[in-house]
Amino acid sequence: MATLLALCAPAAALLVLLALAPLLALPPHLPRLAELESWPAELWLLAGGGVLGTTAGLLDWRLHRRGERRIPRAEHRAELFALALGVPLFALLAAASVARDPAPFLVPIVAVALAMAAAIAYDETRFHRTCTRYETALHRVLVGGEGLAFLAWLHWCYAGGPRG
Structure with missing residues (x-):
């Protein structure tokens, strides 16, 4: 249940x-x-990537809950750790979004994102060699969708976004 909460919280x-x-x-x-009409292109990309990633994560969660x-x-702990890093990442991105100057948040955001990427890479290479093609596809859509959402938010916040 903690995995489901960590997946859906952001x-x-x-x-x-x-x-x-x-x-x-x-x-x-x-x-x-x-x-x-107030949504910039980055927010549409964020929404699309987030929906794709979260849906794939929910389908993967359901696959495991059914006992397939x-x-x-050890794998559960590794996955939960990677998912849980989404909480501080979200908090940092939210703070940067509302800050007058988001620059002080950039290094912590990148640091948490890199830690999350390392945790995902560890989980995928250590535990997922025996996954079915379907489960592997779900993992790729999950990571790709959430990665797109992250990059869209980062671009909105730092390059094209809220402050002009």
């Missing part, structure tokens, strides 16, 4: 952040959830 938190932006007097450069592949304790 997506749910982003929706809550955008929904509450008008009520919390967050900076006006944040797109409004209900005003789709038993997960050893």
